Amino acid sequence: MKTLDVSEYLDLESRSLDALAPRQRILKTASELFYRNSIHTVGIDRIIAESGVAKMTFYKHFPSKANLAATYLRHKSALWFDMLATATEQAGPAPLDRVLAIFDALNASFQAPTFRGCPFVRGLAEFGPDAETPEVQATLAAYFHDLRKFVASLVQPLKLKNQESVVVQILALIQGSLVNAQAMRGGVEPLATRDAAKVLLEAAVQRG
Amino acid sequence: MKTLDVSEYLDLESRSLDALAPRQRILKTASELFYRNSIHTVGIDRIIAESGVAKMTFYKHFPSKANLAATYLRHKSALWFDMLATATEQAGPAPLDRVLAIFDALNASFQAPTFRGCPFVRGLAEFGPDAETPEVQATLAAYFHDLRKFVASLVQPLKLKNQESVVVQILALIQGSLVNAQAMRGGVEPLATRDAAKVLLEAAVQRG
DNA sequence: CGAGATATATACAGACCTGTATGTATCTTG
DNA sequence: CAAGATACATACAGGTCTGTATATATCTCG
Known part of the structure; x- marks a missing residue:
């Protein structure tokens, strides 16, 4: 898992727009618009208008829309992994509890009225293999790689024989619950x- | 589950382009382009060009791009449920075997080089709640509703106490394995x- | 054969998109 | 205070998008 400078991203959520420097204001506005709608349906002009910034200022901070999209995804990734780290640490030392804390964190985030599913699954949907946006695709690939590593690090202390399979199963449940929550808002056993x-x-522990 | 006329969709895959009537030719071309790339990144002009059809002919058969997108999603849904029905029926009468046949069918479809994930999850990503395309959103909602009903109909014979939870778990594993397959092509225990x-x-059967 | 439906080709309107160019104001900092 | 960096406002270039208009050709079928 590559280390990531989260200082740019962390307090973006709490502060109000006009208390932020232009770059942060653009990123906060874009993040909300991209996540609520989608990346392709939100134009640069709208981000500029709603963030109250001049067009030239935008292009000084972000060389292209694709770079802004990749930055948005890195922002979401930093927030999500930060929340995961906090949740699993607070769950105590038992590996089982730590893995289950992921699902508690997920269920909590489903309650937010702004929840719109997994930004990275949605990113994959918009930027497939044929898209000519290498920075975005690399960011997406990095997220899924990091998430797998993270789950593996939680499962590893159990010393399971078929650890790889269990990790894949947990990952499937994570992604699946995200899709369920997005597709059938509320109509799902949390x-x-x-x-x-x-x-x-x-079951995996019992089998050794 | 609403009955659906699959006659329009079924043999679209096998026949070559110029053996099809204009409407089918448009739908087949659009289906491949939408699925390989995404709906928003494929323009009407490209579909028209690659299907070898005049623009006026297109708009005679499809009143709008949104209508074509919804038709594409219904097409994918019909194919997918048809495959599911076949797979579960061939699996024999045992409910457990029938549910597991879903995952065999999934794993088989992952092998196709054209696999790009779940068209409906990707549709949700492109057409969120704020999108002004009611026909597309209704088609997406119908798919997830139908899939849940389908899984429930397979689980129902087991007469489980917590059937709703088990259905949600199976659904999560289905969607999760689709996301896994899309995000980490091949690097996953099938x-x-x-x-x-x-x-x-x-485990659910044992608990009654 | 002949008429109506169907498909074709092409041009165009109007809106939106990303990114750049030009010039002015404000803010920081030595 | 003065100078350089930073942000602002606005206009514009060139492309793409959906959908329409116009006129011609082909195909079906009575």
Whole structure:
């Protein structure tokens, strides 16, 4: 997992727009618009208008829209991994609890009225393999790589024989619960995927 | 599950382009372009050019691009449910086998070099709640509703106490394995989610 | 054959897109 | 205070987008 400078991203959420420097104001506005709608349906002009910034200022800070999109994704990734680290650490030392804390964190984020699914799955949908935006695609690939590494680091202490399979199962439950929450807002048993992860982990532990 | 006329969609895949009537030719071309890339990044002009059809002919058959997008999604839905029905029926009468057949079908489709993830998850990513395309959004909602009903109909014979939770778990594994396959092409244990479904179903049966 | 439907070719309107050019104001800092 | 960096406002170039208009050709079928 590459280290990432989160200083740029962390307090973007709490501060109000006009208390931020132009670059942060652009990033905050773009982040909300990109996530609420989609990247392709939000134009530079709208981001500039809503962030109250001049066009030249925008292009001084972000050389292209693709670079802004990649920065937005890195921003979301930093926030998400920060939340994951906090949640798993607070869950105590037991590996099982730490993995299950992921699903508690997910369920909490589903409650937000602004929840719109996983930014990275949605990014994959918009920027497929044929898209000519290498920075965006590299950012997406890095996220999925890092998430897998993170889950593996939580599962690793269990010393399971088939660790790779269990990691893939947990990842599937994570992504699947995100899709479920996005596709059927509320009409879904919130604890179901958490319970599933518990059953799978306990079964894997028993098998050794 | 609403009945759907699949006659328009079924043999679209096998026949060559110039053996099809204009409407089918447009739909086949659009389907491939939309799925390989995305809906927003493929323009009407490109679909017209590659399907070898005049612009007026296109707008005679499809009143708008949104209508074509919805038709594309219905096309994908019909193919997918048709494949699911075949796979589950061929799996025999045992409910467990029938559910697991879903994952065998999924793993088979992951092998195709044209695989690009779930068209409906990707559709959600492009057409969020704020998009002004009611036909597309209704088609997406119908798909997720139908998939849930389908899984429920497979689980129902098991007469489980917590059937709703098990259905949600299976759905999460389905969507999660689709995301995994799209995000980490090949670098994933193919049988992991199938095994997970088996463990979860057996545990649920034991609990009654 | 002949008429109506269907498909074709091409041009165009109007809106939106990303990115640049030009010039002015404000803010920081030595 | 003065100078350089930073941000502002506005206009514009060149491209793409969806959808329409106009006129011609081909195909079906009574």
